[in-house]
Amino acid sequence: MTQTPVGRRERKKAATRQAIADAALRLFLEHGYDRVSLRDIADAADVSTTTLFKHFPGKEALVFDQEQDNEAQLIAAVRERAGGPSMVEALREHLLGAYLPIARHPQAADFLALVDATPALRSYAERMWTRHTDSLSAAIAEEYGVDHDDLACVTLARFVLEIPALVRGRPDPRAAIEAIFDILARGWAPPDGVR
Numbered sequence: 001m002t003q004t005p006v007g008r009r010e011r012k013k014a015a016t017r018q019a020i021a022d023a024a025l026r027l028f029l030e031h032g033y034d035r036v037s038l039r040d041i042a043d044a045a046d047v048s049t050t051t052l053f054k055h056f057p058g059k060e061a062l063v064f065d066q067e068q069d070n071e072a073q074l075i076a077a078v079r080e081r082a083g084g085p086s087m088v089e090a091l092r093e094h095l096l097g098a099y100l101p102i103a104r105h106p107q108a109a110d111f112l113a114l115v116d117a118t119p120a121l122r123s124y125a126e127r128m129w130t131r132h133t134d135s136l137s138a139a140i141a142e143e144y145g146v147d148h149d150d151l152a153c154v155t156l157a158r159f160v161l162e163i164p165a166l167v168r169g170r171p172d173p174r175a176a177i178e179a180i181f182d183i184l185a186r187g188w189a190p191p192d193g194v195r
Helices: 008-031 038-045 048-055 060-061 065-077 085-102 108-118 119-130 135-144 151-167 175-184
Strands: none
Touching: 008 048, 008 060, 008 108, 060 108, 060 119, 065 085, 065 135, 085 108, 085 151, 108 119, 108 135, 119 135, 119 151, 135 151, 151 175
16 A cells, blocks of 8 residues: 655655646646647646656656556455455455545536547556556466466456446445446356346
């Protein structure tokens, strides 16, 4: 899980990063993603563009500023279950804890509208979680003592990482996450009343 930086320098870096992300989101929501330049964001955050690039690799990353912690948190959810819940249940609890606060944020509807209206952001969002497939599947495989490219582990990792894209925009994100994890835990069955 993300820890608050303890040193003065780390706190200052974290505050600068947050100021840049906040300025970017505010400008994107006010003016639209394509109408805001990196210079506009740097000026609004009172930093240079060089400083902006020290914290973010590109414009899309400014919208998804919390993304850098996802991989470490996913792997921690796998490794820290320590004989507790099953792998699927540990990942379910992690996703419920990580995704639901984002979905319930007061700006969530505006944020989703921005992403949905911007092809570059839609594409980035779809790739954002799934880029962790290799590291998550390797962590799962290590827990079971199998090869890192074990198909069952890769499949579980990939399906788990697709969940945010599958539940985005659904009226009840919790119910959608729970339903998907139920499928992962119990297997797929046709909808009720269908053969």
